[in-house]
Amino acid sequence: MSKLGSNAVRASGEDRTQTKAELTRGRILEAAAKVFRTRGFVGSRLTDIAAEAGLQAGSLYYHFASREALVEAVMWAGQLRTEAQVRRCLGALGPAATPMQRLHTAVEAHLLAVLSSTDANSASIKMIGQVPSDIRERLLVGQRAYGDLWRGLLTDAQDAGDIRDDVNLSIVRMAIIGALNWSVEWYHADKGHPEKIAADMAAVMIDGLRPRRPAC
Amino acid sequence: MSKLGSNAVRASGEDRTQTKAELTRGRILEAAAKVFRTRGFVGSRLTDIAAEAGLQAGSLYYHFASREALVEAVMWAGQLRTEAQVRRCLGALGPAATPMQRLHTAVEAHLLAVLSSTDANSASIKMIGQVPSDIRERLLVGQRAYGDLWRGLLTDAQDAGDIRDDVNLSIVRMAIIGALNWSVEWYHADKGHPEKIAADMAAVMIDGLRPRRPAC
């Protein structure tokens, strides 16, 4: 965890002059994300990852202490990026947006991050159930702020009267996140453009299944 | 796949006189399901499974050709059981039930099967993204009839005017199944009774988030 730092975070931010080591480290992270996302944690050998990054397996150990340290770094990068992307989209909405519009935006942004951002985004979701429990614990702690964000979106919408108040918001939250995250199991390119899927899914979740009753 | 037969299916049906081999095979399947569900495909050693079943690792090979054959058998059992449970609940509804009632029942039954039936049910969901691709292919083919069931439930509801017709039913289907299946990643006993969770989730999905507009 100590070596998490620089690359994972800076990747999406300002990139000043990076040392050669930092650059290579970044390349390894992207390579690992790609391999992990497609082969899962099980099927991913260090050899595959090294090859993808253009070096030898042994060389990885200059940058990461172990295979596990590498997965953890990839997953941190992934979940931080998803969270950042959602916050960015919400920020772009401006203060005039209604709670339901904000919720709609968050749904769309999260799904889009998972479907079409970097491999790390989807890898972090796909592997959360496969990774050793100590790693998973730490990642879940890191997700708390993100969970709070969603809790806030939902309670705001409920306070505004846009969500009926006989539903359990925790359940709603898990249902929404679940529907979105499960996309890593079924989505592939020929299902259509991620933007279309994201828009459809957001519409379904926010507006529900029932026909609007005609205004009386 | 050829050895799939008897136990996996009969488990939920009539159990006549079984040979000793059949009984042991069944015990191994349940043990494997338990280990796989908790440790994932990665972390599950044949030694663990054998121990759980009360025998030695080598003895497993009398009943299963390989570790992979074992996972596949577990997963077939799991997904067949879930499907059977949902069909059973739908069957119990009787012909008077509305399409939306049927949909509601299916949601509840699927989630309940995943949360509180045998370990194989949840294991089959949890591992679908971890298993070698040839196995996954076969399992997905086996899921087609189940997918068709859901497609039918949704189109029936739409034809009856209970689902607005500007939504993409494939997306709705994936969203619902996703929300339900993702529960294997977050549910544990102290989140409350599975029955309660299932009821809440079904209510949210069927009735939506918006308050009912007062009858005019």
Added chain:
DNA sequence: GTCTATACGAGGATAGAC
């Protein structure tokens, strides 16, 4: 920093006794 070579352990799979 990255390479090559190798030590090492783990776990899947097989053989043969009982």
Added chain:
DNA sequence: GTCTATCCTCGTATAGAC
């Protein structure tokens, strides 16, 4: 049918040269 013993492969990790 199940056990014990063993083989063998594979992949992580380390050591040391460049």
